[in-house]
Amino acid sequence: MKKIILSLFVAAFAFSTNAQIKTPAPSPFQKTEQVVGLTDVTLEYSRPSMKGRTIFGGLEEFGKVWRTGANANTKLTFSTDFMVDGKMLKKGTYALFTIPGEETWEVILYTDASNWGAPAKWDEEKVAVKVTVTPFEMPMPIETFTITFDDLTNNSAVIGIMWENIYVPFKFETPTENMVSEQIKTIMAGPSAQDMYASAVYYLEAGKDIKQAQTWIDKAVAMTADAPKFWYLRQQSLIHAKAGNKKGAIAAAKMSLEYAEKAGNDGYVKMNKASLKEWGAM
Numbered sequence: 001m002k003k004i005i006l007s008l009f010v011a012a013f014a015f016s017t018n019a020q021i022k023t024p025a026p027s028p029f030q031k032t033e034q035v036v037g038l039t040d041v042t043l044e045y046s047r048p049s050m051k052g053r054t055i056f057g058g059l060e061e062f063g064k065v066w067r068t069g070a071n072a073n074t075k076l077t078f079s080t081d082f083m084v085d086g087k088m089l090k091k092g093t094y095a096l097f098t099i100p101g102e103e104t105w106e107v108i109l110y111t112d113a114s115n116w117g118a119p120a121k122w123d124e125e126k127v128a129v130k131v132t133v134t135p136f137e138m139p140m141p142i143e144t145f146t147i148t149f150d151d152l153t154n155n156s157a158v159i160g161i162m163w164e165n166i167y168v169p170f171k172f173e174t175p176t177e178n179m180v181s182e183q184i185k186t187i188m189a190g191p192s193a194q195d196m197y198a199s200a201v202y203y204l205e206a207g208k209d210i211k212q213a214q215t216w217i218d219k220a221v222a223m224t225a226d227a228p229k230f231w232y233l234r235q236q237s238l239i240h241a242k243a244g245n246k247k248g249a250i251a252a253a254k255m256s257l258e259y260a261e262k263a264g265n266d267g268y269v270k271m272n273k274a275s276l277k278e279w280g281a282m
């Protein structure tokens with residue numbers, strides 16, 4: 001009997017020392033990935049909540065470096081070089097720090113992202129860039145600390161830092177136009193129909209030289225004349241319309257409509273009919 005009791009005690013002791021109880025983290029971790037143009041941007045941070053506390057001017061003092069989140073450094077990783085406030089920065093990982101203020105904030109990208117919170121010893125040599133921004137008052141309280149990617153374009157985005165009743169915008173730019181232009185120059189030495197098509201569509205959507213876009217899309221359509229592609233023809237119609245060639249736009253839209261109907265693509269059928277009606281051809 002004593003042996004049985006001893007065995008049960010040992011088993012219970014082993015269970016109590018090995019078992020681990022998991023509980024929710026006070027400041028949950030979040031990872032967000034965002035593509036800006038041709039640049040992959042990854043954001044990693046922990047998200048504390050207000051829980052009835054005064055945050056700015058209270059929990060986080062004005063004029064002092066804040067980790068901009070909780071726990072380990074808030075990290076931003078860029079897959080290409082990028083620009084902040086006119087300064088070009090190398091691709092890689094940066095810690096995001098801020099200095100809250102009553103009227104303005106300082107936003108800092110720091111090259112050492114291995115700290116738990118703010119560095120024990122701040123090193124100005126590791127400050128990649130520091131910019132002064134003006135916060136906005138939110139119309140409602142934000143209970144949980146949040147960072148967003150806002151106002152996305154092909155070449156830029158705004159990082160929005162939100163908590164309590166404050167929104168702090170921080171803009172960065174990416175070299176999308178240069179990257180695309182270099183690709184176009186390289187590929188145009190011996191471009192395929194797809195290269196011509198992609199370049200033409202980019203020029204159309206980016207508001208660049210429409211005459212050049214017209215030349216490229218016409219070549220793309222000519223190179224695929226043996227097996228016409230209704231999506232090529234659709235873009236040809238839009239580019240010709242933008243270039244002021246209404247007759248050419250209508251002809252391309254009619255061909256796109258014909259091949260889209262044969263392919264059973266209702267979306268392109270609808271778009272082409274709408275354009276033809278707009279141009280007075282239906």
